[in-house]
Amino acid sequence: MNDYSPSLPDGLASQLRSRQPLLWLNPSYGTALPPSAAGYEGILAAADRFARGRRLLCALFPQMSACGGTIESELLPAAALQRALGADPTRDGVWFLKADHQLPIAGSIKARGGFHEVLAHAEALAIQHGLALPGGDLIELAKPQARALYSRHTIAVGSTGNLGLSIGIMAAALGFAAVVHMSVDAKDWKKSILRERGARVVEHGGDYAAAVAAGRAESDADPLSYFVDDESSTLLFYGYAAAAQRLVEQLHEHKRPPSADHPVFVYLPCGVGGAPGGITLGLKRLLGEHVHCFFAEPVASPCMLVQLASGESSPMSVYDAGLDNKTDADGLAVPLASPLVSPIMHSLLSGVFTVSDDALYVNLNGVWKAEGIEIEPSAAAGIAGPGWLLESEAGRSYLTKHGLLDRRANITHVIWSTGGGLLPASDHARFRAMATQQG
Numbered sequence: 334m335n336d337y338s339p340s341l342p343d344g345l346a347s348q349l350r351s352r353q354p355l356l357w358l359n360p361s362y363g364t365a366l367p368p369s370a371a372g373y374e375g376i377l378a379a380a381d382r383f384a385r386g387r388r389l390l391c392a393l394f395p396q397m398s399a400c401g402g403t404i405e406s407e408l409l410p411a412a413a414l415q416r417a418l419g420a421d422p423t424r425d426g427v428w429f430l431k432a433d434h435q436l437p438i439a440g441s442i443k444a445r446g447g448f449h450e451v452l453a454h455a456e457a458l459a460i461q462h463g464l465a466l467p468g469g470d471l472i473e474l475a476k477p478q479a480r481a482l483y484s485r486h487t488i489a490v491g492s493t494g495n496l497g498l499s500i501g502i503m504a505a506a507l508g509f510a511a512v513v514h515m516s517v518d519a520k521d522w523k524k525s526i527l528r529e530r531g532a533r534v535v536e537h538g539g540d541y542a543a544a545v546a547a548g549r550a551e552s553d554a555d556p557l558s559y560f561v562d563d564e565s566s567t568l569l570f571y572g573y574a575a576a577a578q579r580l581v582e583q584l585h586e587h588k589r590p591p592s593a594d595h596p597v598f599v600y601l602p603c604g605v606g607g608a609p610g611g612i613t614l615g616l617k618r619l620l621g622e623h624v625h626c627f628f629a630e631p632v633a634s635p636c637m638l639v640q641l642a643s644g645e646s647s648p649m650s651v652y653d654a655g656l657d658n659k660t661d662a663d664g665l666a667v668p669l670a671s672p673l674v675s676p677i678m679h680s681l682l683s684g685v686f687t688v689s690d691d692a693l694y695v696n697l698n699g700v701w702k703a704e705g706i707e708i709e710p711s712a713a714a715g716i717a718g719p720g721w722l723l724e725s726e727a728g729r730s731y732l733t734k735h736g737l738l739d740r741r742a743n744i745t746h747v748i749w750s751t752g753g754g755l756l757p758a759s760d761h762a763r764f765r766a767m768a769t770q771q772g
């Protein structure tokens with residue numbers, strides 16, 4: 334028996350319960366060396382798999398020929414947004430949006446992890462049945478023999494949102510029986526897209542956790558069914574981590590090469606932690622101490638903050654911290670951080686800031702007005718990041734500690750815009766209206 338229950342430092346616990354947004358600095362940041370090269374093999378394998386999958390993706394989705402079958406997004410200068418939020422480029426550095434809401438086919442960051450896991454599973458099955466060779470071009474997976482094989486197999490996932498879309502769309506495109514378990518309150522447009530693509534949508538009463546549990550049980554009972562597990566999947570994680578390489582190239586293309594004198598700050602919305610955690614690991618591998626990664630979480634669902642701040646000796650959820658996990662940012666409404674990812678973030682993550690739902694709508698509207706870009710509420714979470722670093726006491730103490738306060742004009746700020754590409758225009762209009770109600 335272990336009657337130890339995890340807890341937070343007193344001041345932090347009451348601050349979180351007040352639901353006032355805050356910036357938490359990770360006291361363990363930089364205390365351990367980054368993972369050894371062995372920990373990086375999965376990232377290189379994922380990058381290699383995406384490269385070998387380009388012809389396949391063009392074959393499955395003709396609209397992808399334009400981008401040569403790459404799952405990549407632009408790094409967009411965000412000077413107008415920066416000015417609209419009152420930040421001055423000569424004093425506060427240069428802002429960019431990493432436009433994952435533009436990612437092809439799935440319209441969100443889940444294209445990176447989700448497509449990677451489906452491709453990896455499909456490749457493994459093909460190799461096992463003598464239909465492909467390890468390390469070969471994945472175009473083999475589009476051949477009739479492979480499709481016949483996949484038609485006997487199922488790929489299942491439990492997700493109310495973007496993960497379900499990315500897994501369901503890619504699995505169905507390859508010819509798998511694709512099953513997406515959702516809670517009844519999931520958005521109708523998401524269910525429609527999945528059904529149009531040939532996926533089966535199973536609706537469950539109860540919440541998201543119940544949908545995942547029921548989906549997993551159904552999948553586990555079928556030996557030909559594979560279940561994508563958002564909480565502990567290394568294939569998802571490495572698919573996200575592969576994003577780092579292209580971002581570093583883009584920073585060079587924009588004449589912002591990262592260095593001690595010109596560091597990069599990256600702001601990543603966090604749900605269970607797989608997407609932002611994978612990207613953080615990938616960036617740390619390439620840029621080391623020249624990159625500083627911060628997660629953004631809703632005030633009601635700061636699961637990574639709670640897990641890291643509790644000391645990590647056992648799982649601690651936002652419910653344990655006295656919070657209710659109620660937020661409109663559906664991609665981020667997660668009570669417990671991934672047990673795979675949180676230990677990896679222990680010494681790599683600089684900190685976490687929290688965001689109110691009201692601020693999400695205001696920032697979604699701000700991006701629309703300044704840049705003409707439609708993003709979803711979860712994707713707006715990172716926008717407050719530069720403000721926290723440059724304007725708050727905690728942010729300034731972080732900059733001082735790292736010798737950056739007098740070099741703040743040199744900082745490149747990258748706000749990761751994680752989704753919204755498939756969002757119906759009417760939903761976006763409703764979200765903008767929520768912003769104006771905030772005044």
Ligand SMILES: *Cc1c(COP(=O)(O)O)cnc(C)c1O
Nearest residue numbers: 495604605606607608664751752
């Ligand atoms: C899933 C998601 C995230 C967070 O990713 P996790 O792996 O759950 O941490 C952020 N934004 C959007 C739009 C998402 O769909």
